[in-house]
Structure formats: C-alpha cells, structure tokens
Amino acid sequence: MGAIxxxxxxxxxxxxxxxxxxxxxxxxxxxxxxxxxIGANGAGKSTLCNALVGLIPHYFSGARxxxxxxxxxxxxxxxxxxxxxxxxxxxxxxxxxxxxxxxTVAEELAYGLGNHGVPRDKMVERxxxxxxxxxxxxxxxxxxLELSGGQVQRVAFGSTFIMEPRILVLDECTxxxxxxxxxxxxxxxxxxxxxxxxxxxxDHDMERVARYADxxxxxxxxxxxxxGTPMEVFSDDSIEQHGVDVPDYVSLSRALGGPIVITEExxxxxxxxxxx
Amino acid sequence: xxxxxxxANTPVSRLHPMTKIMAILMLGLxxxxxxxxxxxxxxxxxxxxxxxxxxxPSDFVKIMFxxxxxVTVMLMFxxxxxxxxxxxxxxxxxxxxxxxxxxxxxAKIVMDLLVFLGSFTIMSKTTYTGALVAxxxxxxxxxxxxxxxxxxxxxxxxxxxxxxxxxxxxxxxGLSESGGLFSRLAAYVPLLGPVVMSSLTDAQERGMTLETxxxxxxxxxxxxxxxxxxxxxxxxxxxxxxxxxxIVTAISVGIYIGVIPALTxxxxx
Amino acid sequence: xxxELRDLEHIYPSGDIALAxxxxxxxxxxxxxxxxxxxxxxxxxxxxxxxxxxxxxxxxLIDGVDVTSHTTAEWSRTVGYIFQNPDDQLFLESVRKExxxxxxxxxxxxxxxxxxxxxxAELVGLSHKLDTHPFDLTPTEKKFCAIGAVLMMDPSxxxxxxxxxxxxxxxxxxxxxxxxxxxxxxxxxVIISHDMKFVTMxxxxxxxxxxxxxLLDGPADEVFAQPDILRRSFITPPPITRVGQGAxxxxxxxxxxxxxxxxxxxxxxxx
Numbered sequence: 178m179g180a181i182x183x184x185x186x187x188x189x190x191x192x193x194x195x196x197x198x199x200x201x202x203x204x205x206x207x208x209x210x211x212x213x214x215i216g217a218n219g220a221g222k223s224t225l226c227n228a229l230v231g232l233i234p235h236y237f238s239g240a241r242x243x244x245x246x247x248x249x250x251x252x253x254x255x256x257x258x259x260x261x262x263x264x265x266x267x268x269x270x271x272x273x274x275x276x277x278x279x280x281t282v283a284e285e286l287a288y289g290l291g292n293h294g295v296p297r298d299k300m301v302e303r304x305x306x307x308x309x310x311x312x313x314x315x316x317x318x319x320x321x322l323e324l325s326g327g328q329v330q331r332v333a334f335g336s337t338f339i340m341e342p343r344i345l346v347l348d349e350c351t352x353x354x355x356x357x358x359x360x361x362x363x364x365x366x367x368x369x370x371x372x373x374x375x376x377x378x379x380d381h382d383m384e385r386v387a388r389y390a391d392x393x394x395x396x397x398x399x400x401x402x403x404x405g406t407p408m409e410v411f412s413d414d415s416i417e418q419h420g421v422d423v424p425d426y427v428s429l430s431r432a433l434g435g436p437i438v439i440t441e442e443x444x445x446x447x448x449x450x451x452x453x
Numbered sequence: 454x455x456x457x458x459x460x461a462n463t464p465v466s467r468l469h470p471m472t473k474i475m476a477i478l479m480l481g482l483x484x485x486x487x488x489x490x491x492x493x494x495x496x497x498x499x500x501x502x503x504x505x506x507x508x509x510p511s512d513f514v515k516i517m518f519x520x521x522x523x524v525t526v527m528l529m530f531x532x533x534x535x536x537x538x539x540x541x542x543x544x545x546x547x548x549x550x551x552x553x554x555x556x557x558x559x560a561k562i563v564m565d566l567l568v569f570l571g572s573f574t575i576m577s578k579t580t581y582t583g584a585l586v587a588x589x590x591x592x593x594x595x596x597x598x599x600x601x602x603x604x605x606x607x608x609x610x611x612x613x614x615x616x617x618x619x620x621x622x623x624x625x626x627g628l629s630e631s632g633g634l635f636s637r638l639a640a641y642v643p644l645l646g647p648v649v650m651s652s653l654t655d656a657q658e659r660g661m662t663l664e665t666x667x668x669x670x671x672x673x674x675x676x677x678x679x680x681x682x683x684x685x686x687x688x689x690x691x692x693x694x695x696x697x698x699x700i701v702t703a704i705s706v707g708i709y710i711g712v713i714p715a716l717t718x719x720x721x722x
Numbered sequence: 723x724x725x726e727l728r729d730l731e732h733i734y735p736s737g738d739i740a741l742a743x744x745x746x747x748x749x750x751x752x753x754x755x756x757x758x759x760x761x762x763x764x765x766x767x768x769x770x771x772x773x774x775x776x777x778x779x780x781x782x783l784i785d786g787v788d789v790t791s792h793t794t795a796e797w798s799r800t801v802g803y804i805f806q807n808p809d810d811q812l813f814l815e816s817v818r819k820e821x822x823x824x825x826x827x828x829x830x831x832x833x834x835x836x837x838x839x840x841x842x843a844e845l846v847g848l849s850h851k852l853d854t855h856p857f858d859l860t861p862t863e864k865k866f867c868a869i870g871a872v873l874m875m876d877p878s879x880x881x882x883x884x885x886x887x888x889x890x891x892x893x894x895x896x897x898x899x900x901x902x903x904x905x906x907x908x909x910x911x912v913i914i915s916h917d918m919k920f921v922t923m924x925x926x927x928x929x930x931x932x933x934x935x936x937l938l939d940g941p942a943d944e945v946f947a948q949p950d951i952l953r954r955s956f957i958t959p960p961p962i963t964r965v966g967q968g969a970x971x972x973x974x975x976x977x978x979x980x981x982x983x984x985x986x987x988x989x990x991x992x993x
Contacts, residue, residue, distance in 0.1 A: 217890040218862050236661045237971075258671075259662035266665050269888070273658040276666070277611065278603035287678035292667030294597075294674050304678065323609060323736075326806075327760030336666065352887050355759040355916050357956035381890060384961045422891050425961045428978045433985075441964060448969035449576045451985050621774045621794070622810035625803040626871060627827045629795035646813040652855065654809075 180205035181344060181375050182212075182229065186440040188399075189224060189233055189242035201243070206344075206392070211367075211376045213386045213407075216396035217420030219334050222379045224270065226348045228252070229377065231260040247344065262293065265342035267350040271333035274322050274383075282332055283308070283317040283323070289340040303339050310317040310365060311335040326353035334362060338369060345369065347378040363389060385422045387411060387439040412437040465507035466579040469687040470588040473576040477569065479694040483701040484568040488708050489557065489720035492701065493564025509578045516574050521567055528559035567575035582606055587677035596675050600668070604615060612652065619647050723800075723878040723910045724749040724899055725771055729780035732934075740766040742934040743780065748879075751862065753901055753911040755921040755942075758931035759956035764914045767931065768881045771912070772801040774907050785877070797830045802877035806884045806944055808868035812856040817848055820856060824875040838874055845903060846870040862893050879910045886917045898924055918960040922946065922976040930955050945973040 183205045190197040199221040206212045214222050218261045220355060225376060227233045233253040234241050249265050267311050268274045279285035283304050290300045308314040311331045316324065321332060330353045338345060347366065351359035359382075370376045380386055386393060386407065393410040395403040402419040411423045426444040430437050435447050456539025480500075484493040497517075504513035532555035533539075586599045623644060663669075709712035725748040733743040740763045748754050765775045769775040770782045773794045782789040784800060805811050807891045814820045821842060825835045843849045846866040851859065857866050865888070872880065885897050901911050901924050915921050921928065921942075928945040930938040932955035938945045946952070946959045949967060959967065959974075965983065974982040 204979070205972060206883045217892060229833055230665050232661050232665070236664070242847070256662070256669070258667050258669040261665050261667040261670075268658075268662055270658065272691060273655055274662045275659075276663060276668075277607045277659065278583075278586075278599075278600055280581060284678045289666035291676050291678060292670055294670075294676050297676055297678065297680060300678055308516065308818070322607070322614065325761055340667065349888070353916075355761070355956040356918060357953070358760055359916075360958070417891075420891055425978065426965065429962065429965065429981060432978050434984050441961065441968070444965045445968035448981070452969060452971065453987060571860075583825070618807075619810045621769075622803075622805045624794035625772055625774065625798055625805070626811060627795050627798035627824045627875060629793060629827075644813070647809060647811075651809050 179208060181208040181248055182206040182377070183244075183246040184225070184228075185244045186247070187225075187228065187245055188241065190226060190240045191237060192225075192239045194239070197240075197399055199228075199396075202396075202399075202401055203339040204394055204401065206375060206377060206402060208343075208375055209370070209373050210391040211370050211378070211389055213390035213393045213420050214377065214379045214396060215381070215383070215386060215393060216402075219398075220420065221399040222396055223348055224399075225407075226266055226346050226377070226379060227352050229262050229344075229346055230266045231255060231257045232266075258292070260392075261289065261340065261342070263342060264346060265337040265340055266346040267334050267348065269348045269350075269352070271326070271330040271350075271353065274333040275329065276309070277321070278300040279321055281318050282313060282321055285321045285332055286336050286339055287318075289336060293340065307335045307339045312361070327355065327358060330354055331358075338365075338374075340409045342374070344377065345373045347376065347380075349379055349381065359385075383411070383422045383424045384426070384441070387426070388441075395421055407439050408437070461508040461579075463507050463579070464686075465503060465575065467684075467686075468579075469681055469683050470576075470580050470585040471570075471592060471683075472687045472690050473580060475691050475694055477572040477576060479698040480572050481565070481569045482698050484565045486702050486705040488705055489717060490560040490564040491717045491720050493561065493568050497564060497566045497571060499649055500575065502569070503575055504571075507575055507579050511574070512578055513574055514570070517571055520570055521563065523553065524566065525559070525563050528562055529556060530607045532556065532559035532562075538661060579678070583677075583679040584681050588681045590675060590677065591681075597610075597669070600663075611650065615651060616644065619644050653695065724783075724785055724878060725910070725912075726783040726786075727767075727770070727780070728783070730767070730770060730777050730782060731779045732763075732770070732775060733778045740934055744931075744934070744936055746929065746936060746939065748910060748912065751908055752926045753905060753907050753913060753924055754927045754929060755925035756912060756914045756929050756931060757916070757921060757955070757957055758934070758937070762931040762955055762990065763794055763934040765883060765932055767885065768803070768912060768914060771879065771881060772797040772803055774803070798824065798877070799875050800878055802872040802875060804869050804872050804880070804882050804885065806887060808856075808864040810860075811868045811871065812864065815855055816853050817843070817856060817859070817870070818852045820867055820871045821852075821874045824871060828875065830875075835874075838876070842870045842873050845873070845900055861888060862890070865889070865893075866896070873900075873904075877909070879912065880904055880914075882911065884914055884915045886915060886920045894920060897970075916968045918947065918957070918963075922960050922963070942976065946976075947974040 180284060184202055187202045188197055188200045216222055227237060228245055231352050234253055252260060258453050261284060275285055276288045277334060279288060286304045286307060308317055313331050316328060334350055351362050366376055390407050393407050394401060395410060397419040399421060403413065403416060411427050416423060424439050426438050426440060429444055430447055433447055433451050438444050438447055480496055486494055504510045533551045534549045536552060536555030536558060538554040538558065541553035542550045543553050544551040582603060586603050590596060590599045706715060708715055727744050727746045730741055730744040735803055740792060744767060756767065758764055766775060770777060773789045778791055812820055814823060819841060821839045843852055846865055846869050848863060848870060851863060856864060859867055863939050886894050889897065904911050913925060926942055928942050929936060930945060937955050938951060946963050949959055962978060962981055963974060963976055967982060971984050974989060975981045975984050
C-alpha cells in the first residue's frame with residue numbers, strides 16, 4: 178500500500194507568532210497504518226494536526242511553505258468541509274468539538290452525516306452502531322450541554338468517526354477519561370485501524386504509543402527529531418533529550434540488563450526471568 | 454430509538470412545523486385584513502381552545518394576558534382619548550373624552566397583535582427548534598442560516614453554564630459576592646473578562662471544528678437526524694388555512710369597496 | 723490541617739446521586755490522591771472542601787469548623803482550589819496582578835505579598851513572565867499561573883483537579899516539585915487525577931471512589947495491590963506495577979529502582 182498522507186518540507190508560522198511552529202517537516206503515512214506523533218508541549222504536534230485536515234491554510238493564516246498531500250491532492254486546493262469526507266480530526270478540547278446546535282446527543286453524533294447529505298435511515302443506523310460502540314447509547318436523548326467531560330469526549334470521538342473518514346487524526350483525545358475508558362477508546366481505534374482506517378495520533382502516554390503505533394515521529398521545537406518504529410525510537414538512548422518520556426518498560430529492561438522491550442508482555446517475561 | 458420528545462405529545466405538537474408557520478401567517482393575515490376587531494377576537498378565542506388541546510394553557514394565558522392587558526390599556530388610552538377619528542363620546546372624564554372610534558380602532562390593533570402573538574406562542578411552545586430548523590432547511594433555508602438560528606438559541610444556556618463555573622472558580626480565589634447590592638454588582642466585573650474572552654475563543658474554535666465535520670459543503674443537500682413528517686392532517690390544515698385566508702380577504706375587500714355591506718357595522722368597520 | 727467528612731451525601735437538583743455517604747478524614751501533610759472512574763464523584767467531593775457545593779446531608783469539617791459556616795470566598799485563605807481549566811480562574815492583565823489579587827483581598831501585608839510573588843513565581847516557573855498578560859501565556863504556563871495565584875494565598879489545603887491534563891514531561895516534573903515543596907512546608911495536597919503514574923509517584927495515600935462511595939482508602943501500595951477491586955472503578959495500576967504483578971512480584975512497586983530492589987530482596991529471601 179502507498180502513502181495516503183505526504184508532508185513535504187512543510188513549514189508554518191502563525192500570524193503574530195515570533196517563531197515558526199513547524200519547520201521543514203517531512204514524513205509520509207502509509208495507508209492503513211497507525212502513526213504516532215510525540216513531543217513536548219509547543220513542539221508543533223497540534224499544528225501538524227491542523228494542517229492535515231486543512232485548518233492550515235484555510236482557517237489559520239500565516240506564512241507557509243512546502244506541501245501537504247492527503248490522498249494525493251494538496252489540502253490547500255480543497256476546502257476543510259470537502260476534506261472532511263476523507264480525513265477526520267478529534268480535537269484536544271472535546272467541549273469545543275460539539276456543534277451546539279443539537280438538542281440531543283443523537284443529533285450531535287449525526288451532525289456531520291447531515292452535512293454530508295447521508296439519508297436519514299442510514300443516519301439512524303450509524304448513530305445506533307456508534308453509540309453502542311462508544312457506550313453512550315444510554316445518553317442519546319440527553320442534552321449535550323449537560324454531559325460530563327468524559328462523556329463529551331466519547332461523543333466528540335464518536336461524532337468524528339461516525340463520518341467514516343479514511344484517515345482519523347486524534348489530538349490527545351482521551352485526556353478526560355479514566356484509565357480503562359481510555360483503553361476502551363484505543364481498542365476501538367485499533368479495530369478501526371485493522372479495518373483499514375489510517376490513524377494519526379498525538380499522545381503523551383508512551384506506553385500507549387509503543388503498544389499501538391507502527392511508526393513514531395518525535396517533534397522538537399517544530400522539527401522532526403526522530404522517526405521510526407516504536408522500537409527504533411524508544412531504544413535510542415538520546416530520545417529523552419528531546420523532551421519526551423520513554424515507556425517505563427524501556428527503563429526497566431535497561432535496569433534489568435536485558436534487551437530493550439517496549440511493551441508489557443515481554444517486560445513481564447523479562448521480570449519473571451530475573452526473579453528466577 | 455426516537456428523538457426525545459421534550460414537548461407534550463398532542464395533535465398540535467405533531468403538526469409539521471411548516472403547518473404552524475403557515476398558521477401564524479394565514480391567521481395573522483385574516484385578522485389584519487378584516488375591517489374590524491371581531492374576526493381577531495374569534496381567532497384569539499379559538500387560539501385559547503388550541504392552547505388547551507396543546508396542553509400549554511397556563512403558559513399561553515400568562516403570555517397573552519401579560520402582553521394583552523398592558524397593551525390594551527395603553528392603546529385604549531392613546532387612541533380612545535386622542536385619536537383624531539373620535540366623534541362619538543362614550544365617556545367624559547372632564548380633562549379628556551373617550552371616543553368610540555378610537556376605542557374600536559385600539560381593539561382592532563390589540564386583536565391583530567394577539568393573533569400573531571398567540572399563534573407564535575403556540576408554535577414555539579409545541580415545536581422542537583431542531584425540527585423547525587430541519588423543516589426550514591428542507592424547505593430551502595440556507596444551512597448557514599439554520600445554524601445561526603440554532604446556535605444563537607444555545608448561546609444563553611451556554612453562557613449561563615460558563616458563568617457559573619467561572620463564578621465558582623473566582624469564589625475559590627477569594628472573590629466575594631456577599632454584601633450590599635453594589636458590592637455584589639462589583640463582584641461581577643471580574644467575571645466578565647473571562648466569560649467574554651472564553652466565549653470568543655470558544656466561538657473561534659467551534660467555527661473550525663464545525664467545518665471539519667463537513668459544515669459548508671456546497672455540492673450536497675444537507676439532511677437531518679430530526680424527523681419531520683408531513684401527514685394528511687398537515688395537508689388538510691394548510692388547505693383550510695389558505696382557503697380561509699382567501700375567503701376572508703375577498704369579503705374584506707368587498708366590504709372596503711362597498712360591494713358587500715359591513716357584517717358588523719357596530720364594530721366600527 | 724484536618725478535613726473531616728461525615729456521611730457526606732450530595733444529590734444534584736437533577737436527582738442524580740453524586741455522593742452516597744462518604745466518611746473520610748484527610749490530615750497531615752502526605753499528599754492524598756482521589757481517583758476513580760468518570761462520574762465517580764471526585765470533583766463533587768472536593769468541591770465540598772471549600773463550600774462551593776453544600777452537602778445534601780452529612781457534614782464537612784475543616785479543623786473542626788463546619789464548612790457551611792463560611793462562604794467559599796472566606797475559605798479561600800484556608801483551602802486553595804485549582805480548577806482544571808485555568809481560563810476560568812484568571813481575569814487580570816498580568817501574572818503579577820493575578821498573584822497579588824487574592825492576598826490583597828484578604829489583607830496580606832504588601833511587603834509580604836512582594837516577597838511571596840518572588841518565591842511563588844520561582845516555584846511555578848513564571849519568574850520571567852510576571853509582567854505578561856495571562857492571555858499570552860501558553861496553555862501550560864496558564865495552568866501554572868492559576869496554581870501560583872492560588873498558592874499566593876498560602877492556604878493550608880491545596881486541591882488540584884486533574885493537574886497533569888495536557889502537561890508534558892517537563893510540566894509533570896514541575897508539578898511533582900510543587901507538590902513536594904508544599905508538603906515540606908506543611909501543606910496538605912489533595913489531587914484528583916486519572917494519571918496513575920503521577921498519582922503513585924506523588925501520593926502516599928490513595929482514596930478510590932466508585933459511584934459516590936469510597937471503594938478503597940489506604941497507602942498506595944496496598945490500594946494498588948488489589949487490581950480486581952480497582953477495575954470496578956475503571957482503574958488500572960500504572961505500567962511498572964502491572965509488570966511486577968504480572969511477574970509475580972510480592973511487593974507492589976511504582977518505580978524502576980523499587981522494582982530492582984524488590985527483585986533483589988525476593989531473591990535474597992529465597993537464598
């Protein structure tokens with residue numbers, strides 16, 4: 178399979194900003210893969226997310242160079258609404274993702290489908306499926322304004338992937354959820370990914386990144402500091418100098434003197450070995 | 454699975470929103486063109502009956518009288534005492550005289566207003582806004598205009614929620630709201646900054662999230678999750694309303710040009 | 723400082739029961755974490771500590787004084803509450819003014835205020851941003867500005883609602899530093915968090931809420947030694963702890979050095 182997203186020497190400086198948010202960023206995302214972007218705050222992660230869905234340049238103005246191709250065409254030549262047929266973004270702040278025009282959670286979920294002109298019977302069917310999957314089927318009749326943070330986050334996520342985008346961009350989309358709630362969401366992400374959806378995720382939880390990602394890109398001050406498989410990136414000694422954590426399993430395997438492991442199961446095996 | 458019915462399920466709430474809009478326009482038209490207040494009065498009485506059917510009589514009565522009484526008093530005073538049309542004196546207060554023509558004219562205006570207000574109240578109290586906008590959109594209303602209607606209706610509850618969170622956060626920083634009226638008002642000033650600021654940034658962020666959810670796509674016809682059904686009863690209602698409006702207009706025109714004698718000459722036509 | 727909750731119940735006007743009888747005493751200086759699933763009642767619980775919410779029944783006593791006897795504003799000098807969203811809490815035109823606002827309000831001496839601004843700014847990492855408008859701060863800095871503004875009042879109890887939300891490695895490290903220095907100066911920190919790594923690194927005592935009641939309460943190692951009960955409140959132990967449990971380590975560990983020590987101890991014990 179080929180690259181579905183190609184970022185070519187992309188730089189961007191927000192209007193009124195002193196320095197460029199991202200500079201000379203190059204990477205491509207294989208169709209059907211799970212691509213993670215990590216880095217300290219202010220490294221340019223959200224800027225890239227905004228650029229992928231066309232908010233840059235269509236919404237945020239500023240100085241821009243290079244190109245972003247989504248499914249072969251330049252995002253600058255399309256509109257945000259048009260791009261929403263291919264690529265969906267779940268924002269960091271779920272409260273601002275709601276349309277605030279819906280009287281019920283069901284309508285909120287269906288909002289994007291309505292914009293795409295999906296017939297009502299299909300809409301109802303999709304809402305039901307997504308609500309069950311997200312475990313929000315018990316609040317479908319509730320007013321979105323009355324939800325808790327965790328519920329809003331589930332609704333925000335559901336309202337994006339209900340549109341069946343081929344590419345799903347997740348900008349720290351589980352910050353309001355309890356640990357098992359986050360895991361549940363990522364199980365769904367993994368399933369969507371297995372069914373062919375390309376996923377690009379930004380996250381601060383390195384264990385999660387190591388567990389799910391096919392490719393990890395580290396950003397530092399707007400530049401790509403490292404890119405590779407989770408194993409390549411996290412086994413690099415110098416990675417923490419770029420302002421990111423490594424999974425605890427890495428430090429544990431180093432301390433145990435064994436080969437580097439980045440996920441739970443091999444770490445358990447290694448620890449069992451050490452206990453023997 | 455159905456959309457939550459926020460409104461009592463009655464024959465009125467089940468009507469298509471466009472039927473109700475049609476009713477406001479046609480009933481209003483009838484009252485307006487009719488030469489005196491009598492038809493308006495009949496329609497207002499009919500609306501009271503409808504409000505019972507719609508199970509909103511107390512809300513309806515409150516609005517009708519809350520508006521009707523002060524407006525009637527005011528218009529009676531102005532028109533009854535000072536209208537240039539006044540010829541027949543029905544009461545003499547010494548400082549001014551109450552004229553019959555002015556009183557009848559005031560009655561006509563009040564009834565016209567009450568017909569509009571009453572039918573609008575019944576519509577707004579029995580129609581889910583989402584359904585109204587869905588109906589308007591499918592009737593050709595621009596999607597952006599539809600968004601504006603819904604979003605602006607949501608602004609107030611959103612601001613209120615925001616305000617209460619910010620108030621809690623500020624109280625926790627030692628901002629006191631107790632004391633006299635002035636100090637309580639003064640305590641609100643620091644709340645305004647964050648409320649306005651956050652509303653602005655929220656609005657900006659929301660604008661962009663809407664587009665990522667396909668808002669503003671031009672080449673497809675938007676659909677809605679909210680179902681609005683056009684049933685036989687709607688068809689009948691619309692025809693009845695239109696026919697009634699045509700007949701009322703025809704008779705009224707007849708009366709104006711003198712082809713038909715005034716039906717209620719005592720009412721000041 | 724003691725926060726004492728007796729049969730605390732809170733029912734929202736909607737009829738939702740948020741707290742169904744919580745009896746709990748928080749005291750000393752060891753930071754306490756309040757954890758639990760979404761909707762377990764964590765925020766509702768701590769909003770009673772300074773009277774933002776009033777109990778439906780039961781009582782909250784701060785050093786023996788019923789919390790309902792004063793307003794939230796009056797409690798602000800004793801109980802500091804840092805909201806999750808700093809935008810809600812900031813409203814002045816510079817960090818310095820934000821810091822000075824609370825103390826001035828409670829009549830703190832202006833020399834003391836000046837001196838405190840220096841130390842607090844240092845602690846939260848905003849020494850070089852004192853004259854910046856809070857609106858021009860990054861989201862991370864805003865959060866630290868809100869923390870600073872609350873700490874300026876020198877409260878004895880400090881409540882953090884989801885402090886690590888949106889923080890990176892550096893921000894999380896600074897938060898840990900703030901919490902440990904508050905502990906050293908005799909303050910009681912209460913932390914609501916979904917971040918189990920952060921919680922276990924900073925809080926010796928853990929209270930787990932579930933459906934408005936206390937599910938578990940005790941030292942971190944005892945609480946996290948019961949993953950099956952924790953699951954009931956949608957909590958999973960942090961990664962290192964899970965590895966230890968998976969490998970059959972008897973001790974509940976929260977860090978790599980502790981893990982290595984525990985392995986050595988167990989091997990020695992076996993001889």
